[in-house]
Every structure is written in C-alpha cells, then in structure tokens.
Amino acid sequence: MRRIGIDVGGTNTDAVLIEEGKVVRAVKAPTSEDVTTGILDSLKSLGATGVLAGKPIDGVMIGTTHFINAVVQRRHLTRVGALRLGMPAAASLPPFCDWPEDLAELVRGGVWMVEGGHEYDGRLFMPLDEAAVTNAALEMKAAGLKSVAISAIFSPLDPSHERRAAELVARVLPDAAITCSSDLGRIGLLERENAGLLNAALADLARETIAAFEKAIADSGIAAPLFITQNDGTVAEAGQARRLPVYSFASGATNSMRGAAYLSGLSDAMVIDVGGTTTDVGQLKNGFPREANSVVKVGGVRTLFRMPDLLSIGLGGGSHVVLERDGKGPLKVGPVSVGYRLLKEGIAFGGKQLTTTDVAIAMGVLKLGDRAKVAHLDAATCRKVFSEAARMAEEAIDRMKTEAGDVPLIAVGGGAFLVPDKLPGVSEVIHVQHGDCANAVGAAIAQVSGECDQIFKDLSRAEALAAAQGIANDRAVAAGADRKSLATIESEDMPLAYLPGNSVRVRVRVVGDVAGA
Amino acid sequence: MKLRALTIDDIESLAVGAWVLGTGGGGNPYLPLLNMRALYREGHRVQLMQAADLADDDLVAGAGGMGAPLVGIERMGDPHTLTRAVRAMELHAKCRFRALMSVEIGGGNGVRPFMAAALMKLPVVDSDPMGRAYPEGQMTSTAIGGLAPSPISLVDVRGLESIVHRTPNAKWTERVARKICVEYGSTASMCTPPRTGAQIKKWGIHGTTTKAIRIGEAVRRAQRVHDDAVAAILSVEPGKILYKGKVVDVSRRVTEGYLRGVLKLEGMDEFRGASMHINFQNEWIVAWRDEQPLAMTPDLICVLDSVSGEAVGSETIRYGQRVTVIALPPPDIFTTPKGLEHVGPRAFGYDLDFRSVFSA
Numbered sequence: 001m002r003r004i005g006i007d008v009g010g011t012n013t014d015a016v017l018i019e020e021g022k023v024v025r026a027v028k029a030p031t032s033e034d035v036t037t038g039i040l041d042s043l044k045s046l047g048a049t050g051v052l053a054g055k056p057i058d059g060v061m062i063g064t065t066h067f068i069n070a071v072v073q074r075r076h077l078t079r080v081g082a083l084r085l086g087m088p089a090a091a092s093l094p095p096f097c098d099w100p101e102d103l104a105e106l107v108r109g110g111v112w113m114v115e116g117g118h119e120y121d122g123r124l125f126m127p128l129d130e131a132a133v134t135n136a137a138l139e140m141k142a143a144g145l146k147s148v149a150i151s152a153i154f155s156p157l158d159p160s161h162e163r164r165a166a167e168l169v170a171r172v173l174p175d176a177a178i179t180c181s182s183d184l185g186r187i188g189l190l191e192r193e194n195a196g197l198l199n200a201a202l203a204d205l206a207r208e209t210i211a212a213f214e215k216a217i218a219d220s221g222i223a224a225p226l227f228i229t230q231n232d233g234t235v236a237e238a239g240q241a242r243r244l245p246v247y248s249f250a251s252g253a254t255n256s257m258r259g260a261a262y263l264s265g266l267s268d269a270m271v272i273d274v275g276g277t278t279t280d281v282g283q284l285k286n287g288f289p290r291e292a293n294s295v296v297k298v299g300g301v302r303t304l305f306r307m308p309d310l311l312s313i314g315l316g317g318g319s320h321v322v323l324e325r326d327g328k329g330p331l332k333v334g335p336v337s338v339g340y341r342l343l344k345e346g347i348a349f350g351g352k353q354l355t356t357t358d359v360a361i362a363m364g365v366l367k368l369g370d371r372a373k374v375a376h377l378d379a380a381t382c383r384k385v386f387s388e389a390a391r392m393a394e395e396a397i398d399r400m401k402t403e404a405g406d407v408p409l410i411a412v413g414g415g416a417f418l419v420p421d422k423l424p425g426v427s428e429v430i431h432v433q434h435g436d437c438a439n440a441v442g443a444a445i446a447q448v449s450g451e452c453d454q455i456f457k458d459l460s461r462a463e464a465l466a467a468a469q470g471i472a473n474d475r476a477v478a479a480g481a482d483r484k485s486l487a488t489i490e491s492e493d494m495p496l497a498y499l500p501g502n503s504v505r506v507r508v509r510v511v512g513d514v515a516g517a
Numbered sequence: 518m519k520l521r522a523l524t525i526d527d528i529e530s531l532a533v534g535a536w537v538l539g540t541g542g543g544g545n546p547y548l549p550l551l552n553m554r555a556l557y558r559e560g561h562r563v564q565l566m567q568a569a570d571l572a573d574d575d576l577v578a579g580a581g582g583m584g585a586p587l588v589g590i591e592r593m594g595d596p597h598t599l600t601r602a603v604r605a606m607e608l609h610a611k612c613r614f615r616a617l618m619s620v621e622i623g624g625g626n627g628v629r630p631f632m633a634a635a636l637m638k639l640p641v642v643d644s645d646p647m648g649r650a651y652p653e654g655q656m657t658s659t660a661i662g663g664l665a666p667s668p669i670s671l672v673d674v675r676g677l678e679s680i681v682h683r684t685p686n687a688k689w690t691e692r693v694a695r696k697i698c699v700e701y702g703s704t705a706s707m708c709t710p711p712r713t714g715a716q717i718k719k720w721g722i723h724g725t726t727t728k729a730i731r732i733g734e735a736v737r738r739a740q741r742v743h744d745d746a747v748a749a750i751l752s753v754e755p756g757k758i759l760y761k762g763k764v765v766d767v768s769r770r771v772t773e774g775y776l777r778g779v780l781k782l783e784g785m786d787e788f789r790g791a792s793m794h795i796n797f798q799n800e801w802i803v804a805w806r807d808e809q810p811l812a813m814t815p816d817l818i819c820v821l822d823s824v825s826g827e828a829v830g831s832e833t834i835r836y837g838q839r840v841t842v843i844a845l846p847p848p849d850i851f852t853t854p855k856g857l858e859h860v861g862p863r864a865f866g867y868d869l870d871f872r873s874v875f876s877a
Contacts, residue, residue, distance in 0.1 A: 086592075088674050088675060089593060089595070089674045089675075090592065090593035090595065091595060091597075092555060092593075092595035092596055092597070093548065093551055093552065093555065093593050093595070097551060097555065119702040119703075120585070120587070120588050120702065120703060123702070125592075125702065126675070153591050153592060154591050187587055187590065187591060188590045188591070189590060189591045189592075189593060190548070190593070283837075290836075290837055309837065398785075399785075399839065401763075455587075494832070505587065
C-alpha cells in the first residue's frame with residue numbers, strides 16, 4: 001500500500017509518502033495563495049526524490065483548512081435557499097435565526113417553511129406538503145438560487161421527507177446542489193440545519209477546490225484517487241467531500257494526533273503538537289482524538305460537528321521570550337509569536353526578537369541559524385526558559401488528562417523540542433521521527449468512518465446497539481470502507497427521560513480501511 | 518405598582534442563570550432565549566413584577582413546557598402555542614389572568630413564561646414554586662401548601678388542546694399529563710392551575726427570576742473579562758464550592774420515565790486525590806465525597822463548566838469534562854418537615870437525614 005498524505009497548513013504544505021506502514025519521504029513547500037500551487041510544488045519535490053517512480057500510488061489524501069477559512073473569512077460562499085419541513089412547529093425560529101447577521105446576509109437566499117417531518121418514534125409529525133415544496137422550488141428558481149439546504153424535524157430518524165423533497169426540488173432545479181440535513185447527522189434541528197446551510201453555502205467552492213486538487217494530482221503525473229480528510233480523522237472520497245465539504249472543516253489538528261498515534265505505535269496517549277505559535281494538547285483514545293463534548297461554533301454558527309477536544313495555549317517555536325533581566329518583570333514565554341517570520345525575525349537568523357527557537361539554538365538543541373548570534377545567552381538563562389515552557393506544557397497536559405495515573409505523551413510538531421523528556425504525570429515522553437510532518441502522516445493513514453445516531457424503541461439495549469452498529473457499518477461501506485476491516489471505536493447509549501417503551505438514543509461510530517487500498 | 522422593564526441583556530443573563538438553577542435538569546434555555554431575541558427584534562417587551570404587588574384576588578398562570586429535552590430540540594416550542602395554553606386555561610376556568618409565572622425557574626422554564634408574556638402583554642411575577650428545577654409536579658411549594666393540583670392545560674402546535682380537569686393530588690396530575698404529552702410527541706406547552714395573588718404571596722418562592730438574572734450577569738461579566746466565572750457566582754450568591762474535577766464516568770438509565778444515574782468525578786487542583794460521585798434523577802440529588810454524603814436535596818447542587826462557569830446538564834454531561842460543583846442554599850419552605858417530605862432525600866429514595874452544607 002502506497003499513499004501520499006498532504007497537509008495544507010497556514011505556513012507550509014507538507015507531503016509524505018507512506019509505503020507498507022513506513023514513512024518513505026517527507027517534504028515541505030510553502031503554502032501558496034491559490035493552495036493548489038503549494039500542493040503541486042510539494043508533489044513535485046516529492047517526485048524529485050524519485051520515490052514516486054515504479055509502483056503505483058493507491059491514494060492521495062489531502063487535509064485542508066480551505067472550507068473553514070471560507071466561512072470564517074466570509075469568502076467564496078454560495079447563496080442558499082433554505083427549505084424546512086416541519087410546519088406548523090418551530091415557525092418562530094426559522095433557518096438562519098441564530099446566525100451572525102453579516103454571514104446570514106451573504107448566504108441567505110430565502111427561507112421556505114412547509115408542513116412535514118416526523119416524531120421521535122417514527123410517526124408522522126405532519127404529512128409532507130409536496131405542492132408547497134414544488135412551489136418553493138419554483139420561487140427559488142425565480143430567485144436564481146442554485147444551492148438548496150433541506151431540513152426536516154427528526155430527519156436523522158427518518159430521512160424520507162427530506163429525500164422526497166430533494167427529488168421534487170431537483171425536478172424544478174436539475175442543476176442545483178442539494179444538501180439534506182439527515183446526511184449531516186445528529187438530533188438537534190437548529191444545529192443540524194445550520195450544518196446543512198453551511199454545507200450548501202460551500203457548494204461552489206467545494207466543486208472548484210476538489211476539481212483543482214484532482215487537476216494538481218493529474219498534472220503531477222499521479223494516477224490515484226483523491227481523498228479528503230475529515231474532522232474526525234477519517235477520509236471521504238472526493239465525490240463525497242464535494243457533496244459534504246463541512247465534514248472536512250477542521251482536519252489539521254486531528255491529522256496531527258492521528259499521525260502521532262501512527263508514528264509512535266500507541267493508540268492511547270496524550271499528544272502535544274507544538275507549532276510555531278500555538279501548542280495543541282489532546283488525548284488519543286483507540287487511536288482517535290477524544291471529541292469535544294459540546295456545540296461547536298464555526299464562523300459564529302452553532303453546529304454539532306465532530307471535532308477533537310483540544311486545549312490550545314500560546315506556546316510554540318516562534319514564541320517571544322522576555323527575560324527577567326530585561327527589567328520587564330518575570331520571565332515570560334509567549335503567547336505572542338513571530339509565526340512564519342521566524343527565519344527573518346529570530347535573533348539567530350539576524351533579527352531582533354528573542355524566541356524559543358533562539359534559546360534552543362543557544363543550548364545546542366537545534367542546529368539552525370547562527371549560533372554565534374545567541375552566544376550571549378548563558379546556560380542558566382536557557383534552562384529557565386525551557387523550564388517555563390515545560391511548566392506551561394505540564395499545566396495543559398494536566399487539564400486534558402482524564403485519568404489519575406501517569407500516561408505516555410507523544411510530542412510532535414516543529415516546536416516539539418520544547419517538550420522535555422520528563423514531565424510530572426507523564427510516564428514517558430515520546431519524540432518520533434517525522435514528527436514535524438505528523439499532520440501529513442495523519443492524512444496519509446486516515447480511515448473511513450460511518451456513524452449512526454438515532455432513537456430506538458422497544459429493543460433491548462444489546463439489540464439497539466447491534467441495530468445501530470449495522471447502520472453505521474453500512475454507512476462506512478457506502479463512504480468507501482472495506483467491510484472486513486470495520487471496527488467500532490465509539491458506542492454510547494442514552495435512555496430518554498419521559499419517552500415510553502424503553503426508548504434509547506444510540507450513537508455508534510465505526511472505522512475501517514479504505515477499500516481496495 | 519412597580520414593574521421592572523427587562524432588557525434583552527437581562528433575558529440573556531436570565532437564560533444563563535436559570536440553567537445554573539436547573540441543577541442538572543430543566544432543559545437548556547437556549548431555544549427559549551432565541552425566541553426572546555426574535556420577539557425583542559419584533560418590538561415586543563416584557564416586564565417583571567413582585568408578588569407583593571399582586572392584589573389578593575388577582576389570578577396568575579404558570580406557563581411553561583413539558584416533555585423530553587431531546588424532542589424539544591427538534592420540535593422547538595414557540596410563543597404562540599404557549600400563549601394558547603394560557604388562553605385555553607382562561608377559557609376552561611372562565612377567568613382572566615393578571616400575570617404569568619414560571620412553573621420552575623431552573624432551566625428552559627425559567628425563560629418560557631416571558632415568551633407568552635411578550636405576546637399577551639402581561640407582566641411575569643418574580644416568583645416560582647421550585648426555586649430550581651425538580652423532576653415531579655408535587656415537588657413544589659404550591660403542593661406543599663396544599664393548593665389545588667388541577668386543572669392544567671396541555672397544548673400542541675397542531676391545534677390540539679387538552680385539559681386535565683380534576684385530580685386528587687399533584688402525583689396524579691403528573692401521571693395523566695405525561696400520557697397526554699407522550700401522545701403529542703413527548704413535548705407540550707402547558708399552563709398550571711390558576712393561583713390567586715394571596716396564594717402566590719403565601720406559597721411562592723420569591724425573587725427567583727431576579728436571582729437567576731443576577732447569577733447570569735455575574736457569569737457573563739466574568740466571561741467578558743476572562744475572570745473566574747465560578748467565583749463570580751459565589752460573589753453574588755451565598756454558595757459553597759464542593760469540588761473541582763473531571764468527569765470519569767456517567768451511567769444513565771431510565772426508570773419510570775426519569776433519567777437516573779451516577780456521575781463520577783476525579784479531583785483536580787486542591788481536590789486532587791479526593792473522589793466524588795453525584796446521584797441524579799434528571800436533577801443532581803445527592804453528592805458524595807469519598808463515599809460520605811456531602812450535599813443533598815433540597816440544597817441546590819450545581820455542576821458548572823470550570824472555565825465558562827455555565828451549567829452542565831445531566832443529559833449532556835460527558836466523559837472528560839472539567840467541572841466545578843457548587844451548592845446554593847435551598848428555599849426555606851423545602852427545609853420544613855413538610856417540605857422535606859416532598860423534596861428531601863427520602864422523597865428520592867435515599868435513606869438519609871437531610872443535612873444542609875450551609876448548617877455547619
């Protein structure tokens with residue numbers, strides 16, 4: 001199995017080739033304005049090493065912050081027609097009702113609410129008003145809308161109304177991109193609908209971006225399918241990512257943690273990813289990051305995306321260092337950083353700003369820049385800076401730990417040199433080869449997932465879990481997984497207060513290897 | 518008569534404070550808050566009045582929601598349906614209400630009466646029958662006072678209106694109303710039995726909306742300046758920190774239609790090495806430190822996010838969350854012998870003599 005993993009970061013585009021479980025080569029190229037040039041460059045420099053010749057590549061997996069940046073920066077967004085099936089309920093809280101006004105102004109192409117939807121137990125809430133759906137589609141057509149988001153009450157339990165409405169809309173608008181909220185997951189109409197609206201708003205950008213990625217790969221002479229990494233550390237085939245770009249929102253941090261797991265061979269550990277400006281601390285469970293508990297806001301919009309639970313602190317390889325003797329109070333590391341300007345502004349590189357990297361060069365930990373320029377830093381001072389960085393790391397790790405005993409810690413990222421070999425509460429600090437490209441490694445080894453989150457009635461707990469697992473398995477296979485490799489990585493059941501007949505909400509997530517790879 | 522005009526900022530604070538007073542239950546007030554924002558954008562306003570300013574023969578309606586929170590977040594209750602529940606009661610009882618009131622200040626029902634109040638142009642009384650959230654209808658100051666347990670109205674957005682006309686006690690009202698609620702899809706807007714001004718003055722728990730606003734203001738102010746939000750609550754309420762820790766396990770089961778279970782925590786900071794577990798029945802009921810009972814109902818046990826200071830509910834709390842547990846003092850009526858019969862630890866099946874963390 002030969003795969004290329006690419007991480008398009010803010011500063012660098014990293015690419016790695018993995019073959020039979022080993023990192024063959026890792027390269028870095030500056031991220032470009034148009035993103036694809038950076039990918040092209042990184043693939044070119046990977047190709048220049050000769051490693052791509054010979055055997056074919058099984059897949060190219062790309063992690064990108066393209067889609068989330070579009071939402072955060074309010075750029076390249078498509079106007080969306082919002083169609084909700086649930087009248088007469090919830091009329092007081094229409095689609096977009098809790099969006100930041102500036103984003104709603106850009107995306108809201110119109111709101112239509114018609115009768116439809118289901119009850120928690122599968123009964124009809126209201127019959128679908130098909131004539132009203134068709135009428136809404138005609139009005140969307142008149143308004144020139146080409147992307148439609150459809151949501152219905154309890155559609156995660158029964159998506160039939162959303163699917164039927166999508167058919168009716170497609171008859172009127174055959175070229176429209178249509179997002180159904182039931183494809184995006186969980187119970188919670190407003191948050192699920194918000195995810196659908198964001199997804200629909202990314203319709204044009206997703207189409208163009210994925211096409212550009214495919215072209216960059218083809219132009220590099222690589223004949224391999226494209227996969228896009230998702231928030232939860234798994235990948236989607238290019239076609240699915242084009243249809244559901246919101247699932248690829250926040251894959252960078254996840255890829256780092258997955259890469260750390262892979263490079264270290266550990267599946268349960270803490271991970272510290274020290275970048276140039278910030279350090280993310282998270283926890284691996286079964287080889288995947290532990291997810292955040294709560295509602296996640298993206299560009300100010302409440303959603304229920306699967307996102308890793310991370311603690312970010314202002315510590316990195318570019319962090320400003322203020323020494324005690326500067327007379328500005330106590331020694332201070334971060335949170336301000338020189339960021340991507342490190343190679344210009346750091347003292348060892350001829351600049352004026354003392355950074356953690358300068359200190360590491362003075363101590364001989366890093367062999368970079370001009371050590372003579374930092375020779376004025378004595379060993380005692382350097383040790384103080386490192387122990388301050390260690391204290392910050394220790395505190396972050398302690399906050400994220402969920403067990404009392406000592407746990408192993410994997411240190412990755414370009415600033416991993418700041419993590420000492422011994423820390424309280426940590427059984428072992430593991431530095432890995434290629435740790436600075438852990439995110440691209442995480443992309444290369446990503447798997448395919450399937451999830452089921454719904455309410456079951458009148459089943460025993462075991463039967464309900466088995467039913468949910470079956471649905472999750474089918475969804476993973478539909479997303480490109482090899483059925484034989486599927487494993488359950490999360491399983492949660494929640495009995496429902498007030499509901500009769502042993503109602504239980506079950507959430508199961510399974511993952512498997514990409515089929516045929 | 519003094520009326521306090523509430524700003525939307527007051528309502529935002531009310532939502533945060535009501536969730537804290539929900540003591541784990543009552544449902545997240547986020548959707549009622551969104552409704553209030555929409556009503557304020559449309560030009561509606563609400564006013565708060567004190568029970569003392571009611572005439573003895575004024576009639577007050579308790580307006581709120583009933584049902585499963587998970588259904589609530591799909592069906593999303595609206596102000597018009599809640600208003601219809603109040604109107605249905607007026608029609609049935611052949612009365613006109615002078616004001617509305619919360620059926621429980623804790624959780625979403627702390628905000629809901631204002632949704633109907635905005636449309637009906639009625640004030641909301643700054644009192645409620647719980648001072649928090651509790652899982653059952655008889656766990657109220659009005660039930661302890663022996664006030665009529667019926668009638669109540671239950672309304673669904675599709676034009677269904679039901680009245681539970683007469684029941685011998687609040688337990689029966691709860692049982693029958695639940696059946697109706699389940700038929701509606703496990704969510705309903707409701708209006709509780711009409712109360713007179715004299716009854717509210719005697720049996721209401723007073724100042725609870727103001728208290729929720731005060732707590733919410735403290736939390737939101739602390740969040741804005743990145744201050745300690747838990748400490749901010751304790752600066753405005755005579756509460757006590759019981760514990761700081763991480764969630765290491767949550768087990769839940771449904772029995773008799775309630776969410777029951779145990780939350781297990783592991784200590785952080787100065788509580789490192791000490792264990793805590795909290796039993797819940799929708800709401801947090803008994804907190805045990807190192808296997809000894811530390812705090813119990815009717816003391817309010819509030820589990821808060823250690824960073825944001827906002828409440829965490831028993832339905833949504835999950836493994837790994839970092840929380841601070843605090844206790845707030847209970848309403849006086851709940852610590853009387855009659856009160857403890859209704860809401861003391863034995864009312865929840867715990868063979869413990871009530872001992873307040875505030876009595877030491």
